[in-house]
Amino acid sequence: MENTSSGTNDIVVKALNTYSDMVRRICLMYLKNEADIEDIFQNVFLKLLQHKEPFENAAHEKAWLCRVTINQCKDFHKIFFRKHVCSIDDLEIPTEDKTEEGVLWEVLLLPQKYRNAIYLYYYENYQISEIAKILGKKENTVHAHLRRAKAILKNRLRGFEDGNYF
Structure with missing residues (x-):
């Protein structure tokens, strides 16, 4: 500065x-x-x-x-x-919401380690190597967090017609 x-x-x-x-x-x-x-x-x-x-x-x-x-x-x-x-994670949120806000709630309800990886990758457009440096994790760990987060979201959001959010 x-x-x-x-x-x-x-x-x-x-x-x-x-x-x-x-x-x-x-x-x-x-x-x-x-x-x-x-x-x-x-x-x-x-x-x-x-x-x-x-x-x-x-x-x-x-x-x-x-x-x-x-x-x-x-x-x-x-x-x-x-x-x-009380945390918002403890609240029951209706998952029948098929709107974009429903998808956002599902992302927000992911475990923190997955939520970080999803946010930095999809919203801030960081590469996996950059995310690893920011979070202090190995690249393979970040890759695994992204894969697991996408699997969780896929299972939770199966009811969506187009399902191509990620």
């Missing part, structure tokens, strides 16, 4: 304009609560504001923001209060 406050602000504003949707979607995968999403969103861009090292390129900045967002969400779940509230 540049030392001048206006230069730093320019970098953060540019990052907000470029990556805010991505950060919100990652937060949604983990938190599923608008107020919590806003808290983590602010924390992520505050960390960017405090980040002193320059990024090598835009891809490095994007990967850094993905990793920080994931870490912030995981840390948020470690808070004592969060462990003692």
Whole structure:
């Protein structure tokens, strides 16, 4: 980051304009609560504001923001209060919904390790090798998570007419 406050602000504003949707979607995968999403969103861009090292390129900045967002969400779940509230995963959601929102709910209900791989691969268009670096996993592990997630979704979504979501 540049030392001048206006230069730093320019970098953060540019990052907000470029990556805010991505950060919100990652937060949604983990938190599923608008107020919590806003808290983590602010924390992520505050960390960017405090980040002193320059990024090598835009891809490095994007990967850094993905990793920080994931870490912030995981840390948020470690808070004592969060462990003692009802999660959306515990709620029964009707699966007869044949709309795109029904598919989205099914993706959100996947186990976290599969949800991360699906999101980064299909929504952020990362390659498997890049996902492995972001998540700190081996490429074969990421490949297996994608394959298993697709199998779970295929079984859950069998009733869809066109079924070509993935």
